[in-house]
Amino acid sequence: MLVYKTKKFIFVMALTIIVLVLVLVLAFSLSIDNSFVTAQTKDLPRSSSSNQGKVFVMYAASLLKTFEDNFGPSFQKETGYTYEGEARGSVQVANMIIDGLRTPDVFVSAGTIPIMKLMNSSTGNNNGGGIGKSSSSTNLAEWLVKFASAEMVIAYSPTSHFYSDLEKAGIGEIPWYEVVSKQGFKFGRTDPELDPKGYYMIITAKLSNIYYNDSTIKQRILGDDDRNPKQIFPEEILKSILEQDQLDAVAAYKHEAVARGLPYITLPPQINLADPTFSDFYKRAFYTLDSGQIVFGEPIYFSVTIPETVKNLSGAISFVNFLLSTKGERILKSQGLNYIKPVIEGKTDKVPSSIRNVTEPIKQLVS
Numbered sequence: 001m002l003v004y005k006t007k008k009f010i011f012v013m014a015l016t017i018i019v020l021v022l023v024l025v026l027a028f029s030l031s032i033d034n035s036f037v038t039a040q041t042k043d044l045p046r047s048s049s050s051n052q053g054k055v056f057v058m059y060a061a062s063l064l065k066t067f068e069d070n071f072g073p074s075f076q077k078e079t080g081y082t083y084e085g086e087a088r089g090s091v092q093v094a095n096m097i098i099d100g101l102r103t104p105d106v107f108v109s110a111g112t113i114p115i116m117k118l119m120n121s122s123t124g125n126n127n128g129g130g131i132g133k134s135s136s137s138t139n140l141a142e143w144l145v146k147f148a149s150a151e152m153v154i155a156y157s158p159t160s161h162f163y164s165d166l167e168k169a170g171i172g173e174i175p176w177y178e179v180v181s182k183q184g185f186k187f188g189r190t191d192p193e194l195d196p197k198g199y200y201m202i203i204t205a206k207l208s209n210i211y212y213n214d215s216t217i218k219q220r221i222l223g224d225d226d227r228n229p230k231q232i233f234p235e236e237i238l239k240s241i242l243e244q245d246q247l248d249a250v251a252a253y254k255h256e257a258v259a260r261g262l263p264y265i266t267l268p269p270q271i272n273l274a275d276p277t278f279s280d281f282y283k284r285a286f287y288t289l290d291s292g293q294i295v296f297g298e299p300i301y302f303s304v305t306i307p308e309t310v311k312n313l314s315g316a317i318s319f320v321n322f323l324l325s326t327k328g329e330r331i332l333k334s335q336g337l338n339y340i341k342p343v344i345e346g347k348t349d350k351v352p353s354s355i356r357n358v359t360e361p362i363k364q365l366v367s
Helices: 001-042 061-078 090-098 113-119 163-170 176-180 196-211 217-222 236-242 256-260 276-282 313-323 326-334
Strands: 054-060 084-090 108-111 143-149 152-156 249-253 264-266 286-288 294-296 301-305 338-346 360-364
Touching: 001 084, 001 152, 001 313, 054 061, 054 090, 054 196, 061 084, 061 108, 061 256, 061 313, 061 326, 084 090, 090 108, 090 113, 108 113, 108 196, 108 313, 113 143, 113 301, 152 236, 152 256, 163 264, 176 217, 176 276, 196 217, 196 249, 196 276, 196 286, 196 294, 217 264, 236 249, 236 256, 249 256, 313 326
Parallel strands: 054 084, 054 108, 338 360
Antiparallel strands: 108 301, 143 301, 143 338, 152 249, 152 264, 286 294
């Protein structure tokens, strides 16, 4: 009986020792894991309760590659916010916001007219909060900041059957419009009712008639219909269609061609809508939208606003600040955009102070 109790005691003690060893091993393992996680997270973006969550940015589809491959990831890494982007024609974005189909935190537009549409449109509520206004009727946007300029070019496929002629046009040996208007040449552009580049191309063609003193150029390169269905493609896929050899050339902004590594024909400054020196000449051509609004030729500026649909205001402000920062400027320039000193249009008193501090007011509207 004593032997049995002794064996039982030894067994219990051994079991206890084993359990204690296992507990010590587990505790040491957890300590190591915790140290490893801590070491890993030291290099990750720091986030506080004020900069968590996503920032939903709708932007001109001509910025698709720039924003998705470069700018968006850089913003996310720099700030800790989650970047979410959607690319469409800028006029289409404005229409979707007005119709309540999208509620972005930030809107980056080609040209200023799409944001102006929001500044002239109102909503009876704040769409989930807005920027904290209490009035029953609120403009969908109060201000915009112009931060870069664009330049119209003709981007073309390096595998086009007309490649040799396009190369000659690029160095001035052949008029560019003679090549684009050749029999069988497939030219692509965007819908002027949905995308500013669509109506800018029409204006460029009209200016070509004047500049080259040839009233047939526009009709020869674009056809009889400003919305020629053989040439109109969605902005989001136009360059992809070109790269798939379904088109010979497309109307493009210079930065799009640079970002995608596409060859392009530089147009004279009198028609490329990039040189403020020729602003008066640009105004000689215009396009009339279906709404009746007349769009006159003007230098093309990219602009940004925080619309009243904003849900993550601190994230939206952070995005715009990054866009206007030295790092943002460096990214945009590397992608072929012409960066300018940021300029405010609209109600400057409604612009968040951190954004206002790096801009110059150009037009003060009455609140």
